[in-house]
Amino acid sequence: MKRTVFIFIVGLVLMACTDQLEQYPQDKISPQTYFRNENDLRLYTNSFYNILPGAVGIFSEKVDNIVSNTLADELTGQRTVPTSGGGWDWGTLRNINFYLENSVKCDDENVRARYDGVARFFRAYYYFNMVKRFGDVPWYDKVISDKDTEALQKKRDTRTLVIDNMIKDLDFAIEHLPADRTVDQVSKWTALALKSRICLYEGTFRKYHTELAVSGWESMLDLAIEASEQLMKGSGYALYNTGNPGKDYLNLFASIDPIETEVILARLYSDALQIYHYVNYYLTSPGQGRNGLEKRLVNSYLMLDGNRFTDIPGYEKMTFVDEVKNRDPRLSQTIRTPGYTRIGETTRLVPDFSLCMTGYQIIKYLTSPKYDQYDRSCNAMPLMRYAEILLNYAEAKAERGTITQEDLDKSINLIRSRAGMPGLNLVNANADPDSYIAKLYPAVCGENKGVILEIRRERRIELVMESFRWDDVMRWKEASACFLEPFKGMYFPATGSYDLDDDGKFDICIYKDEKPNAGDIQYYKLGVDIILESGESGNVMVNPHIQKIWDEDKDYFYPIPIQERLLNPNLTQNPGWDDGID
Numbered sequence: 001m002k003r004t005v006f007i008f009i010v011g012l013v014l015m016a017c018t019d020q021l022e023q024y025p026q027d028k029i030s031p032q033t034y035f036r037n038e039n040d041l042r043l044y045t046n047s048f049y050n051i052l053p054g055a056v057g058i059f060s061e062k063v064d065n066i067v068s069n070t071l072a073d074e075l076t077g078q079r080t081v082p083t084s085g086g087g088w089d090w091g092t093l094r095n096i097n098f099y100l101e102n103s104v105k106c107d108d109e110n111v112r113a114r115y116d117g118v119a120r121f122f123r124a125y126y127y128f129n130m131v132k133r134f135g136d137v138p139w140y141d142k143v144i145s146d147k148d149t150e151a152l153q154k155k156r157d158t159r160t161l162v163i164d165n166m167i168k169d170l171d172f173a174i175e176h177l178p179a180d181r182t183v184d185q186v187s188k189w190t191a192l193a194l195k196s197r198i199c200l201y202e203g204t205f206r207k208y209h210t211e212l213a214v215s216g217w218e219s220m221l222d223l224a225i226e227a228s229e230q231l232m233k234g235s236g237y238a239l240y241n242t243g244n245p246g247k248d249y250l251n252l253f254a255s256i257d258p259i260e261t262e263v264i265l266a267r268l269y270s271d272a273l274q275i276y277h278y279v280n281y282y283l284t285s286p287g288q289g290r291n292g293l294e295k296r297l298v299n300s301y302l303m304l305d306g307n308r309f310t311d312i313p314g315y316e317k318m319t320f321v322d323e324v325k326n327r328d329p330r331l332s333q334t335i336r337t338p339g340y341t342r343i344g345e346t347t348r349l350v351p352d353f354s355l356c357m358t359g360y361q362i363i364k365y366l367t368s369p370k371y372d373q374y375d376r377s378c379n380a381m382p383l384m385r386y387a388e389i390l391l392n393y394a395e396a397k398a399e400r401g402t403i404t405q406e407d408l409d410k411s412i413n414l415i416r417s418r419a420g421m422p423g424l425n426l427v428n429a430n431a432d433p434d435s436y437i438a439k440l441y442p443a444v445c446g447e448n449k450g451v452i453l454e455i456r457r458e459r460r461i462e463l464v465m466e467s468f469r470w471d472d473v474m475r476w477k478e479a480s481a482c483f484l485e486p487f488k489g490m491y492f493p494a495t496g497s498y499d500l501d502d503d504g505k506f507d508i509c510i511y512k513d514e515k516p517n518a519g520d521i522q523y524y525k526l527g528v529d530i531i532l533e534s535g536e537s538g539n540v541m542v543n544p545h546i547q548k549i550w551d552e553d554k555d556y557f558y559p560i561p562i563q564e565r566l567l568n569p570n571l572t573q574n575p576g577w578d579d580g581i582d
Helices: 002-016 038-051 091-105 109-134 159-176 188-208 217-234 248-254 279-284 295-300 386-400 405-409 412-418 426-431 435-440 449-462 469-476 479-483 562-567
Strands: 263-267 381-385 487-492 496-498 508-511 522-525 538-542
Touching: 038 091, 038 109, 091 109, 109 159, 109 188, 159 188, 188 217, 188 263, 188 381, 188 386, 188 469, 217 386, 263 386, 295 435, 295 449, 295 487, 381 386, 386 405, 386 412, 386 449, 405 412, 405 426, 412 449, 426 449, 435 449, 435 479, 449 469, 469 479
Parallel strands: 508 522
Antiparallel strands: 263 381, 487 538, 496 508
16 A cells, blocks of 8 residues: 555655656656666656546546536537547657656666556657547657657557557566556556456447448457456456355445555545545535436346346336346445435435436445545446456457357356346357347347347446446447437326335425425425326426437547648548638
8 A cells, every 4th residue: 555655655756747748858867867767668658657547537427427517518419620639649758758768778678668658658658548539640659859850740640650669568567567456557457457458349340330441340350359358367367255245346446545456557546635526425415416327227237136127017117116026136235226325424314306316326436424525525437347357358259259168157157146146148148139238239240249239238227336437339330329319217197295215204206286295305396396107297308408419420539629731731631510710
């Protein structure tokens, strides 16, 4: 822990000096006197950890998993071509390349290889974000002088070239980084996890985005399988499992210290050092958007016996108490369900619509009430964990067409077993694909359709609120199907009072005209505080008056800023984005 805190503090100090690090020459770190020993290389590469997202970049997932009282510009067609910024930022890359050009000054080749591995890991990480956002981007592996006109006026390189170079960087990192499992530093296993993630993304992106005509999706998925399998066989990581399927998933994310059995890389926080984030406040304050799970995600959780909830006749009109009975235990560890109490407390709590638009009130990451104030949470935030690798492996095998029951048993079914759920049967899944899930992903077809749909179900449930959903929908090219349907919450058959935790007492009253006196409960006026789909009955509607727009021809990429295109006329704009230059 002391090493972790030291690294974090050094990162903060170096982050404060980022502007100086991006301008050469530098007063405090001179390449003539620095980069000579392991301490120099370690301290400099520690600054790269600031590339990783902080807690808010992890838990504040939106789009169709978590919905709030506002909609992102991405979902309303409000994105425009920015004048500058917009994610087209190369300062981080310059910092990395500056290090790689100067680390040769260290005479210890083993030390240099190790920290070069750190740098090349983060260069791959950086470029992954750039490719996801913009598609083709220029590849730079050296510091660019302001006099290097050729490099500054460079065209965008193809995504295939950039991805190939990223994989070379990761292969170097895998070979030279230590095999020690260190939750706060990158290792061989962290590099393998990133390779698994990147190759799955790229393989499925190429497969489903046929309009780009980019070949090689099969080889990308093969690399994802290989990286995942290498980590699965040799790393020693395993799912956190104490044999308590009703608590293990919840405790994994509520833990103050990262559970290193499963967590490969995490952002660490500290109450003692007053290094905080605000996930508790985010989930318990009405001013944070009243975030809640969306109805279609709740519908996706299976029954406890493994059967599909959406196969039950009349599931669409089940009220809350009935719909959450006998479901996948991860549902009651992700949202408030009957009998819920805060960690360390005994008072039963019901869903609170003043804190949650949909009624499906989130508890994932939520710790004890003493951390509820703004910027007082300090539980660890997993960035990479073993469950993702298992999901990556299964999906890559299924999309590649090579998956077997044995593959499912050592991946998806371990995740289901931790949750106390029956395993997934390959033959049965493909014989009877889920029509409800298929509506979310109409592009899925072929003999493995059923198992691919089940793996996507599992991925969405297991990784909710970990900021995977946007990337997943982008690579599958399913934004129109996933994002444009109205976002909904709980079902109410009529106005009146309802018991939300099955204790025989009313908890909420939805009224039409005059406010009744039903006791000390939640009151919501129809059409003012709450909107139901069919007027006086139906599902709670979230932002029904805001039109959602998605352009399949342009919205899978972000636009290049106008200023960058003016400075470099060789930069082409992404399709469909009109910046007035061409």
